[in-house]
Amino acid sequence: MKVMCEMYEAKCSSFWRTVITINKDNSTKLWHALHGVLGEVMSKVTGTKTADKFATYFRDKNDAVQASTVSMALSDVPFRATPTLAPSVNQFG
16 A cells, blocks of 8 residues: 555646646646645646736836826825844844
């Protein structure tokens, strides 16, 4: 039984490595494969999202905010000195 389990895991791992390698240049298919590896179910909400679409959305949103605030007066933010923290030698030890 242990041998069968190890063989199944090796086959599964090999399959997903191949799928990921084949789709390395296609972000949509790569995300689809990643969801498969993780065992996640893709929904209508998340199924069409890609890193490229997120980057485009974020850039467009940023451009819109900049355009809507370009004519606003600059805020006067007074300088305020703040203390610096000296790192201790054994800070995490």
